[in-house]
Amino acid sequence: MTGAFDHLQAQLQLLQERGLYRQRRVLESAQGVEVRMEGRRLLNFSSNDYLGLANHPQVVQAAIKGMQRYGVGSGSAHLLCGHSHAHHALEEELADFTGRDRALLFSTGYMANLGVITALLGKGDAVFEDRLNHASLLDGGLYSGARFKRYPHGDSEALTVSLEKTPAENRLIVSDGVFSMDGDLAPLPELARVAAGNQAWLMVDDAHGLGVLGDKGSGSCDHFGLTQRDAPVLMATLGKAFGTFGAFVAGSEELIETLIQKARTYIYTTAMPASLAEAGRMALRLVMADDWRRDRLAALTQRFTEGARQLGLQLPDSRSAIHVVVLGDSQRAVSTSEALLHRGIVVGAIRPPTVPTGTARLRITFSAEHRFEHVDRLLDALEKILL
Numbered sequence: 001m002t003g004a005f006d007h008l009q010a011q012l013q014l015l016q017e018r019g020l021y022r023q024r025r026v027l028e029s030a031q032g033v034e035v036r037m038e039g040r041r042l043l044n045f046s047s048n049d050y051l052g053l054a055n056h057p058q059v060v061q062a063a064i065k066g067m068q069r070y071g072v073g074s075g076s077a078h079l080l081c082g083h084s085h086a087h088h089a090l091e092e093e094l095a096d097f098t099g100r101d102r103a104l105l106f107s108t109g110y111m112a113n114l115g116v117i118t119a120l121l122g123k124g125d126a127v128f129e130d131r132l133n134h135a136s137l138l139d140g141g142l143y144s145g146a147r148f149k150r151y152p153h154g155d156s157e158a159l160t161v162s163l164e165k166t167p168a169e170n171r172l173i174v175s176d177g178v179f180s181m182d183g184d185l186a187p188l189p190e191l192a193r194v195a196a197g198n199q200a201w202l203m204v205d206d207a208h209g210l211g212v213l214g215d216k217g218s219g220s221c222d223h224f225g226l227t228q229r230d231a232p233v234l235m236a237t238l239g240k241a242f243g244t245f246g247a248f249v250a251g252s253e254e255l256i257e258t259l260i261q262k263a264r265t266y267i268y269t270t271a272m273p274a275s276l277a278e279a280g281r282m283a284l285r286l287v288m289a290d291d292w293r294r295d296r297l298a299a300l301t302q303r304f305t306e307g308a309r310q311l312g313l314q315l316p317d318s319r320s321a322i323h324v325v326v327l328g329d330s331q332r333a334v335s336t337s338e339a340l341l342h343r344g345i346v347v348g349a350i351r352p353p354t355v356p357t358g359t360a361r362l363r364i365t366f367s368a369e370h371r372f373e374h375v376d377r378l379l380d381a382l383e384k385i386l387l
């Protein structure tokens with residue numbers, strides 16, 4: 001006799017055979033460039049804590065003080081009674097920082113993307129997304145019910161052709177600012193031009209650009225000199241370079257009020273703890289003040305890129321904190337990641353469906369807290385394992 005969901009076991013086994021099985025490792029320390037995992041001290045190149053703020057004493061202190069003032073749980077959604085002074089102040093500070101009229105906090109970036117796209121679009125509208133956009137953007141586009149078009153990576157000409165063919169009235173172009181699994185920048189000035197020429201809005205997800213690129217870390221739009229007019233919808237997360245948690249959408253008064261009225265992932269969920277908003281405010285101060293963190297990141301990535309090219313590794317260009325070594329085969333990516341771990345180094349193996357089939361890769365991320373000797377250890381290990 002067969003029972004319900006008997007296929008799960010076979011499905012899991014297939015994933016294992018194909019090198020696509022995902023496993024978690026248990027972290028026993030704070031996030032950082034040196035971590036304790038499963039009893040071992042390891043050098044870490046896999047977190048998104050690009051500026052080294054996730055365990056910064058002032059950020060930790062701000063969270064503790066926030067918790068002493070506001071308690072642990074926010075107790076409610078923002079629209080009922082969960083919207084604290086801390087959340088409100090952080091929204092105003094983020095709007096200033098990004099040069100937008102207003103900003104709205106969401107509990108996570110995934111929810112922000114789902115919320116904003118479904119609030120802006122419905123049946124009869126159209127959404128245009130880069131093929132390599134983050135899963136949350138693709139999910140938001142699909143879930144919105146709008147006509148969903150993917151264009152080839154960074155290809156603004158294909159995007160233009162696609163836009164010119166659409167009868168839809170409301171058109172939203174959506175792109176990562178920095179692509180999360182490649183580290184390259186979107187051609188934002190071109191996307192903004194295409195948007196302006198085709199009565200469309202451009203939405204930028206700057207999860208990996210905020211804090212890292214632009215003046216004082218204000219992100220990839222600023223890096224290219226784009227304003228709210230060019231990119232009316234800006235989304236970014238606080239769980240990456242900010243080292244805290246949560247996300248926000250920034251833009252015009254009308255955009256933000258629309259989201260408050262209509263974004264279901266904003267309305268129907270508990271507000272993030274106010275203590276985290278206080279931590280976010282402190283992180284923002286450090287992001288703006290500590291240019292040295294961005295300078296250090298640039299120096300580290302330059303040393304890595306030069307070293308890796310000397311070894312003969314093919315690296316795509318990256319101005320961000322994300323660097324990839326494409327290995328192709330999933331099993332090879334996993335075994336390389338395991339061999340690095342054996343040498344005390346954590347580097348993630350990124351496989352389909354996160355990246356296209358046949359492009360499994362190592363994803364190496366740097367933090368301002370890394371030192372040159374860390375980079376050299378990584379290069380040395382890569383040379384011994386791969387060459």
Ligand SMILES: *Cc1c(COP(=O)(O)O)cnc(C)c1O
Nearest residue numbers: 108109110134136180207237239
């Ligand atoms: C991480 C990430 C998100 C999701 O943000 P969370 O706050 O982790 O949910 C969205 N978009 C991109 C590009 C990301 O890298």
